[in-house]
Amino acid sequence: EMLLGSKPKFVAPPRSAARPHSAEHRHHKYGVRCGRSHHAHKGQRTLQLEEAGSRKATQLYLCVSSRGVSVRSGFTSSSPVVGEIGDGQLVRGYEAVKDKHGSLILELDSGKWVMIHKGDPSRPLLRCATEVDTYYRSVVDFDVAMRGNFVCKRPQKWISKRDTVHAVLTCRDGDGCLQARLSNGKWACVSSESTTFLREVVPGPFDYVCVSEGANLRREFELDSPIVSRLTPSQILVGKWNCIDDDGCMHTITEDGHWASVTTRQGEVLRLAHTTDDEYICVNSEPVTLRRSFAVSSLPVGHVKPSQVVRAKLTCQNENGTLRMMLEGGQWTSASSGVRTFMRPVKRVDCLYICVCPKGVSVRGSVADTSPVVAELRQDQVVHAVMSCVTAKAALRVQMDNGKWVTVHDGDPAKPMMRLMEAVDEHYWCANENGAVVQRGFSTTSTKEKKLSWGEIVRVKYSCLDEDGDVRLCLDDGMWVSAEEGLLQKVGHANRHYVCVAPKGVKLRSCMGEVGSDNAGELRLGQVVHAMLELPGKDGSSYVRLDNKLWATVHNGDPAKAVLRPAKAGQQHYVCVYPKGAYVYRDFPMNSPIMGEIQYGQKVLGVCECVNHNCDTRVKLSNGKWVSLGEAHDSRVFFKACDAEAEAAAAAAASAAGGAGA
Numbered sequence: 234e235m236l237l238g239s240k241p242k243f244v245a246p247p248r249s250a251a252r253p254h255s256a257e258h259r260h261h262k263y264g265v266r267c268g269r270s271h272h273a274h275k276g277q278r279t280l281q282l283e284e285a286g287s288r289k290a291t292q293l294y295l296c297v298s299s300r301g302v303s304v305r306s307g308f309t310s311s312s313p314v315v316g317e318i319g320d321g322q323l324v325r326g327y328e329a330v331k332d333k334h335g336s337l338i339l340e341l342d343s344g345k346w347v348m349i350h351k352g353d354p355s356r357p358l359l360r361c362a363t364e365v366d367t368y369y370r371s372v373v374d375f376d377v378a379m380r381g382n383f384v385c386k387r388p389q390k391w392i393s394k395r396d397t398v399h400a401v402l403t404c405r406d407g408d409g410c411l412q413a414r415l416s417n418g419k420w421a422c423v424s425s426e427s428t429t430f431l432r433e434v435v436p437g438p439f440d441y442v443c444v445s446e447g448a449n450l451r452r453e454f455e456l457d458s459p460i461v462s463r464l465t466p467s468q469i470l471v472g473k474w475n476c477i478d479d480d481g482c483m484h485t486i487t488e489d490g491h492w493a494s495v496t497t498r499q500g501e502v503l504r505l506a507h508t509t510d511d512e513y514i515c516v517n518s519e520p521v522t523l524r525r526s527f528a529v530s531s532l533p534v535g536h537v538k539p540s541q542v543v544r545a546k547l548t549c550q551n552e553n554g555t556l557r558m559m560l561e562g563g564q565w566t567s568a569s570s571g572v573r574t575f576m577r578p579v580k581r582v583d584c585l586y587i588c589v590c591p592k593g594v595s596v597r598g599s600v601a602d603t604s605p606v607v608a609e610l611r612q613d614q615v616v617h618a619v620m621s622c623v624t625a626k627a628a629l630r631v632q633m634d635n636g637k638w639v640t641v642h643d644g645d646p647a648k649p650m651m652r653l654m655e656a657v658d659e660h661y662w663c664a665n666e667n668g669a670v671v672q673r674g675f676s677t678t679s680t681k682e683k684k685l686s687w688g689e690i691v692r693v694k695y696s697c698l699d700e701d702g703d704v705r706l707c708l709d710d711g712m713w714v715s716a717e718e719g720l721l722q723k724v725g726h727a728n729r730h731y732v733c734v735a736p737k738g739v740k741l742r743s744c745m746g747e748v749g750s751d752n753a754g755e756l757r758l759g760q761v762v763h764a765m766l767e768l769p770g771k772d773g774s775s776y777v778r779l780d781n782k783l784w785a786t787v788h789n790g791d792p793a794k795a796v797l798r799p800a801k802a803g804q805q806h807y808v809c810v811y812p813k814g815a816y817v818y819r820d821f822p823m824n825s826p827i828m829g830e831i832q833y834g835q836k837v838l839g840v841c842e843c844v845n846h847n848c849d850t851r852v853k854l855s856n857g858k859w860v861s862l863g864e865a866h867d868s869r870v871f872f873k874a875c876d877a878e879a880e881a882a883a884a885a886a887a888s889a890a891g892g893a894g895a
Contacts, residue, residue: 291325291342294349295362295404297383302358304345308338315345321382323362323402355407362404369413369423369431370397370474370486372454377430379419383412392421394453395490397434397474432476439472439485441495441503442527442549448502450491454484461491467526467565469547470503506549513558513568513576514542514622516601521575523564527557534564540599542579542620574625582621586631586641587675587697588614590650596637600630610639613674615654615695654697654707660724661706661716662690662745662768669720671712675705682712688745690724690766690778725767731777731787732843732853733760734821735796741783745776753783759821761800761841761853793846800843806877807852807862808836815871818859821851828858836877 296302296318304316309332318324324347326339335352339359350357360383371377371392378388383404392398398421402414411423413431423431432454448464454476464470470493472485483495485503495503515521520536527549537543547559548568556568558576568576577600588594588610596608600622610616616639618631627644631651641651652675663669663685673680677699685691691714695707703717714721733739733756741754745768756762764777767787775787777797788795809815809831817829821843831837837860839852848865852872863870 291327293362293364294324294326294339294359295383295402296320296322296324296358297360298358299384302347304341304347306345308332308346310336312346318347320384324359360404360406362402365400365403365413367400367413368397368434368436368474369400370434370476371395371430372432372476373428373430377421379415379421381419383414383420385420390419392431398431429479432478434474434476436474437472437485439475440506440508440547441470441472441485442506442547443468443470443502444504444527444551445500445502448493450487450493452491454478454492456494458492464493466528467531469506504549504551506547509545509548511578512542512544512581514579514600515539515575516577516624517575518601518603521566523560523566525564527551527559527565529555529557529567531565537566537576539601543576577622577624579620579622582618582631584618585654585656585695586616586618586639586651587654587695588612588616588650589652589675594639594650596633596639598637600624600632600638604638607637652697654695657693657696659693660690660766661693661721662724663687663720664722665720669714671708671714673712675699675707675713677715679713685714685721688768688770691721728765730761730763730800730802730841731785731797732800732821732841733758733762733796734798734845736822739785739796741779741785743783745770745778745784756785759853759857759859761802763802798843798845800841802841804855805839805842806836806875807839807872808875809833809871810873811869811871815860817854821845821853821859823847823849823861825859831860836875837872
């Protein structure tokens with residue numbers, strides 16, 4: 234009953250009661266009244282509480298028996314033992330029930346049963362425990378012992394007055410003392426009925442501003458401990474740990490181990506502040522006063538002009554609700570009072586906006602609502618923003634690179650007057666068979682200017698999302714086109730060489746695709762060309778645009794049957810390393826006529842490498858013929874790359890050294 238905190242729901246009848254024979258009465262004798270099913274072959278009993286289906290949450294228990302506690306498969310003491318809970322082990326269980334002998338039995342969350350006590354609540358085997366994540370600090374003049382386990386009395390280590398420990402579990406012992414298991418596995422007494430040994434502390438850091446005349450730094454936690462130094466009003470103090478005493482007053486300890494009162498019975502001594510490194514802009518129509526200290530009544534030392542940007546290092550709200558702000562130079566000013574706003578945070582940006590309001594947007598001289606209008610932005614006009622600010626009314630304003638301000642929205646981002654743009658500078662191609670409509674302005678209702686045909690390539694300089702979430706692209710001529718549903722797709726920049734491997738050559742065309750394009754020439758077998766753009770065509774085909782702006786087909790849907798293969802261009806010397814030598818071929822295919830043979834050790838100059846459909850690397854020589862570096866199917870190697878110039882220089886140096894020696 235002491236462990237549970239309330240009387241159990243089921244009380245066993247006196248032993249003098251007659252032994253019933255019905256299954257229902259037998260269950261009632263064990264404090265449970267329910268239906269019963271026998272499982273003789275398993276030796277288990279299924280117990281169903283009256284409140285089945287509405288079980289309470291599990292409770293954590295700590296084994297405090299040095300001999301451990303047996304775990305049984307059933308409720309009764311005659312049930313088979315299926316395990317054991319060792320000293321200091323934690324288990325979770327449901328609501329405990331008394332048996333006919335007065336013992337308190339607990340059902341574990343695993344379905345097994347364990348005994349809490351054997352009829353004497355003052356000598357429990359399991360005690361209720363609580364998982365915590367708490368820090369404690371010793372505040373007594375003597376060292377606090379750390380023990381090896383819950384019941385052990387012999388100290389193994391000590392907690393000194395300046396030590397901080399981390400507790401992960403708490404449990405009360407038979408004397409009512411609160412014991413804590415520390416993160417190192419040791420146990421320590423937090424408090425007894427009359428004495429507090431360890432006080433809970435909260436880790437910081439905490440920034441404070443001194444707001445009282447009589448604030449002191451003390452050597453110890455106690456108020457009567459020696460004074461180390463006195464704090465002056467507006468002095469900044471950083472607390473490492475916070476702690477509350479018996480009177481409910483908060484204290485903080487600094488990095489050097491000294492204590493200061495945050496609050497006392499007389500009132501507040503230190504006021505919580507917040508460190509910042511944000512920039513603020515003066516939105517007041519008149520200059521805002523800079524003062525020497527935190528107090529609003531302190532001496533003025535300067536002013537912040539309207540639209541002037543300053544950097545804040547600390548913010549703190551005074552007792553009247555005024556937000557005070559300390560600047561880089563140590564001066565203080567007010568950011569806002571209860572009804573007025575003097576300073577607003579700003580953010581440096583580097584982005585583009587486009588005016589989407591049909592009536593245009595007013596340009597003001599400053600960020601203030603009352604500043605005069607100096608110009609107007611037209612619809613579709615693009616501006617460069619360098620700073621943004623959210624006003625007290627949640628309106629977003631941006632400062633342009635000319636120093637003027639313009640409103641992006643008036644508090645509702647869903648109804649913008651300016652939309653954020655992105656500079657892209659990419660090439661796109663029309664992937665729609667029916668083409669894509671080009672319009673004069675950003676709005677989808679603007680005038681239609683022309684239509685892009687399938688495969689046509691355009692250069693895009695800006696992209697922006699419209700009100701429907703679709704991407705709109707601004708072309709280099711200022712016109713707009715939609716990229717929704719894949720109408721326009723980004724061009725892949727190939728920037729590589731290709732080798733024509735088709736025996737009959739590849740036709741060159743004036744535009745991408747076979748239909749509607751003119752025959753503008755032909756690539757010969759083995760010819761090497763350079764392409765900057767590669768585009769997917771219909772039915773999975775692929776095309777490249779060469780440096781001469783003509784188009785060639787890479788493949789017609791099957792990359793394994795490509796007529797143009799990627800190549801690596803560049804001069805490279807090779808040496809024949811195959812003892813029997815290597816053949817020289819007239820063209821790229823392996824079945825082309827053999828034109829000669831290169832002997833073992835002979836060097837050749839290659840100008841281009843290309844892998845064929847058999848994964849063999851073919852090299853085009855400087856004379857236009859082809860050789861194979863090796864054959865992939867049998868791992869034979871015919872040529873290896875070498876540095877002919879380095880070898881020649883080394884040979885010349887060796888020859889010169891030999892001549893000098895002679």
